[in-house]
Amino acid sequence: MGWLRGIAAIFLLVSVPGIAEAAYETLVLKDGQRITGEVVAEKQNALYVDLGYDLLRIPRDQVVRRTKAGEGELPxxxxxxxxxxxxxxxxxxxxxxxxxxxxxxxxxxxxxxxxxxxxxxxxxxxxxxxxxxxxxxxxxxxxxxxxxxxxxxxxxxxxxxxxxxxxxxxxxxxxxxxxxxxxxxxxxxxxxxxxxxxxxxxxxxxxxxxxxxxxxxxxxxxxxxxxxxxxxxxxxxxxxxxxxxxxxxxxxxxxxxxxxxxxxxxxxxxxxxxxxxxxxxxxxxxxxxxxxxxxxxxxxxxxxxxxYLDPPRRQRAEAPKGLARPREASPARSASxxxxxxxxxxxxxxx
CATH class of the missing domain: 2.40.10.120 (Thrombin, subunit H)
Incomplete structure (x- = not known):
């Protein structure tokens, strides 16, 4: 029965939310992509993420933000x-x-x-x-x-x-x-x-x-x-x-x-x-x-x-002395x- 209790303990560890995920992080990259996995190594120029079936190397200059899986993660x-x-x-x-x-x-x-x-x-x-x-x-x-x-x-x-x-x-x-x-x-x-x-x-x-x-x-x-x-x-x-x-x-x-x-x-x-x-x-x-x-x-x-630029104004001849010069109408300008x-x-x- 000892082996049965061991299997039950393992099952509980896997099925209880948050226990198995505690070591996982979500990395947001510059291009908007996200990668979730366990960061197993941090080098000067790269992070190494365990995806569960493969190990992925990510250049540090491509990572915009790191958060724990499920915490503060933005859609x-x-x-x-x-x-x-x-x-x-x-x-x-x-x-x-x-x-x-x-x-x-x-x-x-x-x-x-x-x-x-x-x-x-x-x-x-x-x-x-x-x-x-x-x-x-x-x-x-x-x-x-x-x-x-x-x-x-x-x-x-x-x-x-x-x-x-x-x-x-x-x-x-x-x-x-x-x-x-x-x-x-x-x-x-x-x-x-x-x-x-x-x-x-x-x-x-x-x-x-x-x-x-x-x-x-x-x-x-x-x-x-x-x-x-x-x-x-x-x-x-x-x-x-x-x-x-x-x-x-x-x-x-x-x-x-x-x-x-x-x-x-x-x-x-x-x-x-x-x-x-x-x-x-x-x-x-x-x-x-x-x-x-x-x-x-x-x-x-x-x-x-x-x-459009305003058209050039028409040149008017000087009015004879003693005659009033016609008054020009102001150009119409629409309000912005x-x-x-x-x-x-x-x-x-x-x-």
């Missing part, structure tokens, strides 16, 4: 673990697991980008592996020379990489949304963000934003949802006390699980009010992406946002979407 921003691609094929939706904010920033921060044009700077975020990204229409309004600054996790922190010739795919100035495509080099792999469910957003929920306020790259601000349905000039916004400043425009507003629930768009003027920020609800963003063909950008179409969208007494949180 990957890929179509897995409850995350599914939308029927449009352009973005993914799903419900992630609540995780400490600092870990969410470390995991999903790579997908937040800076956007630069000759007239200013804003924010944006990657929504799929092909480099498609969302930003505000007023961030790129009137511009066709657009650059994106990408940030990659490395062992020494974040590396900065500039990508030129960003393509404008679609623009909806009424909802202040734009879809752009960043031409990713073959050696560059980025995480992308998961779009959440707007119906799950409630007043009092914790949220945070990542963006580039006043050009201060990679700034993180935290707050709560002050109102889930604030009507401003006929459009609904998420109101939040998360700090939103010029340069935040186009960046993501995250919930406590790391899902994008809005696009930061504007904030109140500092001399008028504090803790007033607004974000475009994610439901508007999804509709815009699903019907992007209706808003396709065409630089030959003056309604697409391409900047940023100004048109601003709440009374406020200003856009854009570039």
């Amino acid at each position: 990957a921003a890929t179509p897995s673990q409850g995350v599914e691609p939308d029927a449009s094929g352009l973005f993914s939706t799903g419900v992630l697991r609540a995780t400490p904010m600092k870990e969410l920033v470390a995991r999903f921060g790579e997908a937040v980008i800076s956007i630069e044009t000759p007239s200013g700077k804003g924010s944006g975020f990657i929504i799929n592996k092909d480099g498609y990204a969302i930003t505000n229409a007023h961030v790129i309004q009137g511009e066709t020379r657009i650059s994106a600054i990408l940030y990659q996790n490395t062992t020494g922190g974040l590396s900065r990489r500039r990508i030129e010739d960003v393509e404008i795919v679609a623009v909806n100035a009424f909802f202040d949304l734009a879809l752009i495509k960043v031409p990713l080099p073959p050696d560059l792999k980025l995480n992308y963000l998961v779009l959440g469910n707007g119906d799950d957003v409630n007043t009092g929920d914790s949220v945070f934003a990542v963006g580039n306020p006043l050009g201060l790259e990679r700034s993180v601000t935290q707050g709560i949802v002050s109102s889930r349905s604030r009507n401003l000039q006929g459009q609904l916004y998420l109101q939040t006390d998360t700090a939103i400043n010029p340069g935040n425009s186009g960046g993501p507003l995250f919930n406590a699980r790391g899902e994008v629930i809005g696009v930061t768009s504007r904030g109140a003027r500092a001399d008028m009010a504090d803790n007033l920020g607004f974000a475009i609800p994610i439901s508007y963003v999804k509709d815009f992406l699903r019907h992007r063909e209706a808003f396709s950008f065409d630089k030959t179409n003056p309604n697409s946002g391409y900047r 979407p940023a100004a048109a969208a601003s709440p009374a007494g406020g200003q856009s949180g854009g570039r």
Whole structure:
């Protein structure tokens, strides 16, 4: 009977959760892949992981983060673990697991980008592996020379990489949304963000934003949802006390699980009010992406946002003495979407 008790003891060790897994770690790599196993050796330049049937050597400079299996592990921003691609094929939706904010920033921060044009700077975020990204229409309004600054996790922190010739795919100035495509080099792999469910957003929920306020790259601000349905000039916004400043425009507003629930768009003027920020609800963003063909950008179409120079003024002959010269009419200039969208007494949180 002694051998039977020994077998039972072994069975208990294997079947009790947490005992057999205690020595296992999850290694998150720079390309987003994860490897779970027992780290049996640590050398200066490599880690050796026992996968149970093979021994794997992993260069240390490829490891972004190490966690114990099941502890503090973040869901990957890929179509897995409850995350599914939308029927449009352009973005993914799903419900992630609540995780400490600092870990969410470390995991999903790579997908937040800076956007630069000759007239200013804003924010944006990657929504799929092909480099498609969302930003505000007023961030790129009137511009066709657009650059994106990408940030990659490395062992020494974040590396900065500039990508030129960003393509404008679609623009909806009424909802202040734009879809752009960043031409990713073959050696560059980025995480992308998961779009959440707007119906799950409630007043009092914790949220945070990542963006580039006043050009201060990679700034993180935290707050709560002050109102889930604030009507401003006929459009609904998420109101939040998360700090939103010029340069935040186009960046993501995250919930406590790391899902994008809005696009930061504007904030109140500092001399008028504090803790007033607004974000475009994610439901508007999804509709815009699903019907992007209706808003396709065409630089030959003056309604697409391409900047046209004013025509030269006609030269007028001098009027004879004693006769008044006709008064010229002022050229009509349309207000920018940023100004048109601003709440009374406020200003856009854009570039």
